[in-house]
Amino acid sequence: MATPITRWPAFIAFFSLLIFTAVMSKIPILLLFKRALIEVPFVFFAILMPFFGEGEKFSIFGLSVYRDGLLAGTSIVVKGTLGVLAAVILSTTTTAREILRGLERLKLPMIMVQIASFMLRYINVISDEMERMKVARESRGFIATGIKHWKVLATAAAALFIRSYERGERVHLAMLSRGFDGALPSLDSHVVTGREWTTALSIPFLALIASLTALLIGW
Amino acid sequence: MSNIPSLQINELAFAYPDGNQALYGVNLTIQKGERVALLGPNGAGKTTLVMHMNGIHPTMQGEVRISGELVDSKNKESLKAIRSKVGIVFQDPDDQLFMPTVGEDVAFGPYNMGLRADELDKVVKYALTQVGMLDFIDRPPHHLSFGQRRRVAVATVLAMKPEILVLDEPSSNLDPASRRELADILRSLDITIVMVTHDLPYAFELCERSVILSGGIIVADDKTGQILNDEKLLKSHRLELPVGFSFK
Numbered sequence: 001m002a003t004p005i006t007r008w009p010a011f012i013a014f015f016s017l018l019i020f021t022a023v024m025s026k027i028p029i030l031l032l033f034k035r036a037l038i039e040v041p042f043v044f045f046a047i048l049m050p051f052f053g054e055g056e057k058f059s060i061f062g063l064s065v066y067r068d069g070l071l072a073g074t075s076i077v078v079k080g081t082l083g084v085l086a087a088v089i090l091s092t093t094t095t096a097r098e099i100l101r102g103l104e105r106l107k108l109p110m111i112m113v114q115i116a117s118f119m120l121r122y123i124n125v126i127s128d129e130m131e132r133m134k135v136a137r138e139s140r141g142f143i144a145t146g147i148k149h150w151k152v153l154a155t156a157a158a159a160l161f162i163r164s165y166e167r168g169e170r171v172h173l174a175m176l177s178r179g180f181d182g183a184l185p186s187l188d189s190h191v192v193t194g195r196e197w198t199t200a201l202s203i204p205f206l207a208l209i210a211s212l213t214a215l216l217i218g219w
Numbered sequence: 220m221s222n223i224p225s226l227q228i229n230e231l232a233f234a235y236p237d238g239n240q241a242l243y244g245v246n247l248t249i250q251k252g253e254r255v256a257l258l259g260p261n262g263a264g265k266t267t268l269v270m271h272m273n274g275i276h277p278t279m280q281g282e283v284r285i286s287g288e289l290v291d292s293k294n295k296e297s298l299k300a301i302r303s304k305v306g307i308v309f310q311d312p313d314d315q316l317f318m319p320t321v322g323e324d325v326a327f328g329p330y331n332m333g334l335r336a337d338e339l340d341k342v343v344k345y346a347l348t349q350v351g352m353l354d355f356i357d358r359p360p361h362h363l364s365f366g367q368r369r370r371v372a373v374a375t376v377l378a379m380k381p382e383i384l385v386l387d388e389p390s391s392n393l394d395p396a397s398r399r400e401l402a403d404i405l406r407s408l409d410i411t412i413v414m415v416t417h418d419l420p421y422a423f424e425l426c427e428r429s430v431i432l433s434g435g436i437i438v439a440d441d442k443t444g445q446i447l448n449d450e451k452l453l454k455s456h457r458l459e460l461p462v463g464f465s466f467k
Contacts, residue, residue, distance in 0.1 A: 097319050117319055124361040125313050170314040177273055177309075178379065179302045179331035185323065 010214035049073035256422035306376025366397025
């Protein structure tokens with residue numbers, strides 16, 4: 001992220017690294033890009049950036065664009081895409097639980113790991129509850145079509161919120177009943193070998209070399 | 220030791236902060252190894268009573284003793300001991316199971332009691348074996364059926380080797396097979412059981428003795444068969460056998 005966009009060979013190196021990682025972890029490239037499409041709404045404004053702005057102007061393909069805007073826009077799109085690709089590779093190869101373990105090992109504050117792990121556990125319960133409420137609404141002839149139905153939906157959302165809140169209290173009571181005193185057992189039990197460290201660190205290390213090389217040689 | 224009752228409640232009264240009184244002087248003694256059904260209509264104060272058994276609700280008046288030890292919600296150390304002696308299985312397993320996997324959830328209680336490593340592992344496996352769920356140790360709870368989740372919920376408290384097991388509506392939402400499986404499991408446990416329910420046939424199946432809590436006091440305490448035969452008694456406390464049932 002610290003590499004300026006004008007050092008573009010470095011980005012080609014980053015991209016190749018990511019693709020190499022994906023191939024090594026047996027992720028179909030098509031799937032990788034399909035999942036990466038999630039970034040489209042976020043980079044939409046970045047794509048517009050070259051057309052609005054001020055300063056130096058020039059034209060390509062008959063379109064006149066601003067130099068600063070073009071640079072900033074490309075920078076966002078390229079860096080964003082690389083970030084999303086890396087995140088997709090992580091989430092495809094690693095279960096949510098293992099990611100949490102990793103965060104715990106990386107010394108993310110315990111409370112944040114706990115919140116994330118509770119979210120992971122209860123997101124299904126709450127979405128099921130939401131689904132049941134939706135079915136119950138529709139069974140009584142309700143179909144949300146427009147703004148006049150927002151009141152009903154808002155009430156339902158409020159009911160869901162209160163239910164979730166109360167569930168939270170019940171979960172807490174159940175935890176107290178089993179002697180909870182503020183500390184959750186650590187999720188981590190796996191011993192990491194030197195080999196795993198080497199594998200995991202190789203990619204950031206190669207990326208760093210690519211970045212530094214580009215900066216030093218001044219491509 | 221053996222003649223000290225598992226649970227002894229004397230003149231227990233409780234009112235909620237909003238002034239709504241739930242218990243008006245409950246007296247109940249349960250001997251070691253007994254299985255007792257706590258019957259009562261909705262709103263009779265059953266859950267409130269259960270919440271007193273491990274000090275979640277502070278005792279306002281009267282006293283609760285677990286194998287002789289006073290439940291005192293102000294004394295943190297004794298509370299910890301009490302909570303390892305009283306295992307409460309809540310009605311909704313989703314309230315009870317909150318860790319990412321079954322094994323970790325079962326480990327939660329004993330971990331809080333201070334068990335670690337091999338000991339912890341052993342007790343988790345023991346508890347899951349008791350409910351026949353050992354194969355599911357690494358599964359996330361939300362991938363299990365409701366009946367399986369209820370059984371895991373029982374395991375989460377069995378892992379704490381409690382003196383007394385308290386189940387809140389254990390048969391609710393279970394299909395007939397899960398219901399029978401749970402009954403078999405409960406019968407196989409050598410432990411004092413208090414079962415809060417209004418599933419009267421289930422109470423008859425599992426418990427020798429039943430008590431009825433109604434309007435915040437114990438109104439009947441007898442052999443389950445006797446109580447279920449007393450139609451007038453049941454009716455006056457909003458309890459009914461399913462149509463066609465009789466224990467005569």
